Amino acid sequence: MNSKIKLFGIAREIIGSSELEWEIAEASTVQQLLDSLKSNYPQLANLKSLAVAVNSVYAKEGDKVSSSDEIALIPPVSGG
Amino acid sequence: MNSKIKLFGIAREIIGSSELEWEIAEASTVQQLLDSLKSNYPQLANLKSLAVAVNSVYAKEGDKVSSSDEIALIPPVSGG
Amino acid sequence: MMFKIVDQPLNPQEVIDLVAGEEAGAIDVFIGTVRGSTQTKKVLRLEYEAYDAMAIREMEMLAEKVKGIWPVHKIAIYHRKGVLQVGDIAVVLAVSTPHRKEAFEACQYTIDRLKERVPIWKKEVFEDGEEWVAAHP
């Protein structure tokens, strides 16, 4: 099913939009999502880090994501 | 010659005035001044420390004081 | 509201007022501002963006963690987003504690962790280009 992934900072600029429609397979993991995004947008792989937030919380690589979650890509933060 | 010694905090309360007229012998030292004050006001000897400022600067025990200097007693400070 | 992301100029006094109180003998306040140069390049402006909901949540979790380490009375963090000029305040963080040592420690720890975890990003805009800070190795 398709999901909308929130994009910020350099990830937003690489992908060219603040939201990306993306197909998320049933029972896929954060790692699988990252792999598929990086293979479609290779510049994402050049970042110092790239995390995924699921429902506003940092997710671990093995966490499951589903299309009903609020998903966001978190490139290296630089607040302050 | 007589000099006026500025007094602050607990030293002011022990001596009972914000300024003390005191005879300072020619070429006497900070240490000698402190000794004569403590023997006249024994409660000064109970303080955690008692320094002397000469012309607004901390003086060392061996420094000379003269009646033309601005002299102050500095009991333990507690600013902040 | 002790934690805020705002797109208007920050007022340190407002943040200080949030943490003051009779329990607090010490308040340490950190103010981060936009510097006019970075290493060798002249900075024209900074552009900040935030994942607001998550940033607030991370700040709240961070504050809870800090309160578990030091006897903190209150913590408040205001972070600005949008376009900032040189000299503008990007973040104000205030921590109140009974004694000063823990105020310094808790404040420094909080700003260090904020910079590592809270989803806020800044882009430096120079005369001849721009760069997302810390994005690449």
Add this chain to the structure above:
Amino acid sequence: MMFKIVDQPLNPQEVIDLVAGEEAGAIDVFIGTVRGSTQTKKVLRLEYEAYDAMAIREMEMLAEKVKGIWPVHKIAIYHRKGVLQVGDIAVVLAVSTPHRKEAFEACQYTIDRLKERVPIWKKEVFEDGEEWVAAHP
């Protein structure tokens, strides 16, 4: 005037404004306030006095020393004297530096030394007595 002894309420913003500037990426501000209790006793008020001329001179010398240790942009210290009530601000100290680590270090060092050297005294007044702080061993 970066160093002041005043007998009116202190305004942190005024002190912060003195140290801000384009060179300063980081400002650390320490605010010391009168707590409502000390160890076990309830404090009614504090009475501060200062040897003003020497206190200012000591603050200036302290600031010079701090600038020799850290790359400090500016330091400002305002200290209040007279009768202070619980919650009142006794001291505001602001230090600006290019980066945050040295702002925290320089600010903490400055307040630590100020409490050791600058000729200012406070008397705590309790319900059943009073005491010059730190006067006796």
